[in-house]
Amino acid sequence: MSLPGADLGDGTYANPVLDADWSDPDVLRVGDDYHLTASSFGRAPGLPLLHSRDLVNWTLVGHALERLEPDAGFRLPRHDRGVWAPALRHHDDRFWIFWGDPDHGIFQINAPAFRGPWTRPHLVKAGKGLIDPCPLWDEETGEAYLVHAWARSRSGVKNRLTGHRMHPDGTELLDEGKVIVDADRIPGWFTLEGPKLYRHDGRFWILAPAGGVETGWQGAFRARDFFGPYEYRVVLEQKDTGVNGPHQGGWVRTRQGEDWFLHFQQRGAYGRVVHLQPMRWEDGDGWPVIGDDGAPVAVHRKPALPPQPPAAPATDDDFPGGRYGRQWQWTANPRDGWATHHSGDGLRLTCVRSQGADDLRTLPHVLTQRLPGRPCTVETELRLDGTGPGARAGLAVLGDAYCWIGLRREGDGTVRLVHRFAEGDGGGERDAGPARPAPGGRVGLRVEIGAGARCRFFYDLGDGLRPSGQVFAATPWRWVGALLGLFACAPAGPGHAGTAGFTRFRVTAP
Template sequence: MTSAETTGTYRNPVLNADWSDPDVIRVGEDFYLTVSTFTKVPGLPILHSRDLVNWTIIGHAVTSGYDDVRPGCGVWAPSLRHHDGRFWIFYGDPDVGICQVNAAEPRGPWTEPHVVKEGLGLIDPCPLWDDDGQAYLVHGWAKSRAGVNNRLTLHRMSPDARTVLDDGTLIIDADLLPGYRTLEGPKLYKRDGVYWIFAPAGGVEYGWQSVFRAESIFGPYEDRIVLRQGGTDVNGPHQGGWVDTPSGEHWFMHFQDRG
């Protein structure tokens, strides 16, 4: 799993493998990453790094799955977070709903999947525990199950991440944004009192990465496209995670469709 020696330099891709929909966090001096695994078992691999370049698999958060072949099912687009001394992974199963697993240590043991919100087409969830103790959950929609997509919904969530507390608020309707299609994969952050949502749009292969920000978690959000193919030969910068380093650098790790 090591992609380069620790020399202070790197070359993309740092992980030249099928690691779709990555999310990454830092806890102290350590970085952790997980990805979509769909119906593969074990699922939700946990990768560890000290430099964002050299990665090692240290475990898996899901060890059970379907008994038959179900293409396009299972674990979609996880979000990895560290809160209240525990590691949390939220993911969408488009045929079940939004699920979470958690553990005291990244190597596990992890809890069994718990359904936070039931429903078809609920995908790409991301939690946020705010400074005042309130908890929130944002997610996207899979048109194949829900009949709609290109929008992000925000819920109030119980701080123990057991359930959502309301019916949800549509905070970004990308049908109203010129040129937007298939907005998905939201990652929700709060930095310096401002709420940020990193979210890709336009489809995996030829899409782009947008960032939305607002003074209130419920919006209104302003948007900006921050990463796209443009005139390069590097297609579709797709969803990933925003992470900082102990020295104060900021990085974005994402995946790319290469067939």
Template sequence: MTHYSNPVLDADWPDPDAVRVGDDYWLIASSFNRAPGLPVLHSRDLVSWEHVANALPAVPPAGHYALPRHGSGVWAPSLRHHDGLFWIVYPDPDHGIFVLTAADPRGPWSEPWCLLPGQGLIDPCPLWADDGRAYLVHGWAKSRAGVKNRLTVVEVDPALRRAVGPARTVVDGDELPGFRTLEGPKLYQRDGWYWIFAPAGGVATGWQTAFRSRSVWGPYEHRVVLEQGDTPVNGPHQGAWVDTPDGHDWFLHFQDRGVFGRVVHLQPVRWDDDGWPVLGDEGRPVLAHPTPVPGAEPGEPVRSDDFSAPGLAPRWHWQANPVDGWAVADGAGTLRLPAQPSARGNLRDQGAVLCQQLPGQPSTWETRVALSGDAPGTRAGVAVLGREYAWAGLLRTPVGVEVTVRRGGTYGDEEILAQEPVPGGATSVVLRTAVDAEGAVTWSWRPDPPAEGDGAAAAEWHEAAAPWQARVGHWIGAEVGLFSSAPLGADLRPDDGGTFGPVRVAVAGKDA
């Protein structure tokens, strides 16, 4: 009997929702300001996942998200299959609730349309009910709407184009002892009951609640069905109830791990004699369990990239809606990022930072970085990006090219942590970014090609600076990114910028 260990997705896949159609499971997650957004993952066994697509090439409104809008954009989405189509319903807390559809989750997806305009409407989930009607449940963001801790249901037309009735609060968390930040609802039907699975208590400290009623409008009774207890799994909540073809039930949910983001766990589900779900081990998260499909081998999405196929793989995303020309990926084994003008030289301002999530276990990222261009201040490198960031790479100065490590935040100039000339006037190095179990980052480099000399000594790695502690992002974990930029007004040629060789990633000693 094979077992899996939690988390099954040990990286930042926030607010997951999932459905099963036939023998296939599909999972989506929040993507916030990142583009392309709405990542789509596929599995046949719930423990081995592949990142196959992104449903949202750019975040609407396109002009608004032409700049990084950290913490805005796509919040907790829902995924459903109805009438031969896959439906994603997602909230933008500043603009409303949007819908897009596809016949195949791998795409193409439709252009999104706005179902409910407004600020502060979050975490929507539709239900096409047995009575032939369609309903939508959602939560509220106090930062935009002035209220939170309540769940609202509204009847909508079956095409999810408009509301057809008034919205009603069906659960008011302020009336439930101890409840705070009730959000993330998912609406289901089972055995004559309407069910709302919803977390409360906060992202890092909360729990999962199940509500049920004979009417979609309530009144709802509730039970806490998953909480940390004596386990190390803090805040186990918000996710998806799915079943298997042989009739077993499972629950996918997240755990907030700070700089590593919201990682995804899988819990078995049984139903007690009173018809309530019992998640995990009698309401506590399991750390390991037999796999849903006997013999299944757990596995996570690939992170390494040899750039041998034209275009960018789904694993990559930008910090804002991309512009043609930000990347040149022709399938020849390298990725070229033309230098983008940057007014402040601050990477939190730069949309053209090409990122992946930071894995939840120690990882190393290795790539060759080459810099072209004579304009002083032109630079290219590898960043670890959160509310604060640091990067290592190559910088063009008036006297040559130097290896540098710098850190920055939302405000102020970058601080130089290390800087030294590249030997022999070279314009390329091999750069290694190592992240430990606490999120401390160490950069090291070696000449490319190695300097003349004896074997290992010629290819020796040089530690570029003391370890730097990565920081969380806005609602997300830290990210690893590639970038190239130059001062605003620099005299740039089309070929100026950074060229990156294959990116090789190893996570906890395994190839990734």
């Protein structure tokens, strides 16, 4: 099950079409199927794979990257590192994903089918600050190219795009690269990034945003030769709408010849939600026009494609056999034993002993999914079987600041309900509500998430639902929206600390 999607059921849709943190989307059509991937940063598995038949109703069908590499670099959470801004392409009967890891370089993987199996990551270009790569195989000449942007935090360079010739097999670049767009030379432009490279009407086209994720605009660049010179134009901006930014995304053409553009909007704790914009090519001068004459649309007719049943990425989970659904990701590369398979339903997490067990932001074994971008209620049931003193488990809203409610084993062997939070200044946890005895080590947990990602926590110890603590305003992490998390942990020390069980995870509209 999932929350209601963007399809209004009357031939129209409402933006965003993906109302959660599907950052830096890129989209591709193969036959009658539409495929999308997005940034996953330091979470694993990475590179989500989404599928649609109408560009409005999307389902999550898997992930392309089982683990981040190098493995040792992602054994602990690295929320602002890892997989940045992937590009998705289809060439030579294979799917290809290129992405930039700002600390290591440009990687690619490929597969014979969208659902895999995908190859292990191959490093195409090593270096720091190499981000947002996009390949192009020129069907007219047989040559291949790659364009990428720069992260100033690692390289000292930004606001420019570098182009390379690429070996047609996608394994290496054939030159040192050349700056093909220097936005320092364009009045008023800054933070040019996220390029997507295309061939259209005899020209090379780069669709790329500038101006920053919260305040920027979408640009188009075109040239007869890949290495330029490029003309430019702003083709999508906020104008008088409520869609700030409109930031990077991808162009796709339907089999029927319609053009559409998917991009993200930065929405604070909700992360980077995805909008679908109509797109056309102007007669005469041949520039693209995106949205309503360059402004984002809120509601629009759906693409002229066969009707599809309403769909959205799943959120609910019964954890059959102890297995979690595709929507869940760990906050770092997983290790054996964090979750245990069994014959019934319900998630069984090990109370992993950790040096940083008193700060969820440092734990790699937190199982997370995206915070929905609309008001909702999140519920689950928890049983703590952890026997070690200090063993604890709960339901969290995670970001730079976080808050959780759950159970903790005390030194005298009793189990208590606890409600804790930590501010975004990196300080330690404090009580968000009073601790209470939890007979039988069981509790029902609930978070009501209202406008502005304001969260109210509740508990049920068997005598009815009761509120706990003050309202907590969810916050993003750097580049990442807030996450819903399930966890079990214990203080560092010898011996097995036991397990915690979660059942009936539900996310519902109010």
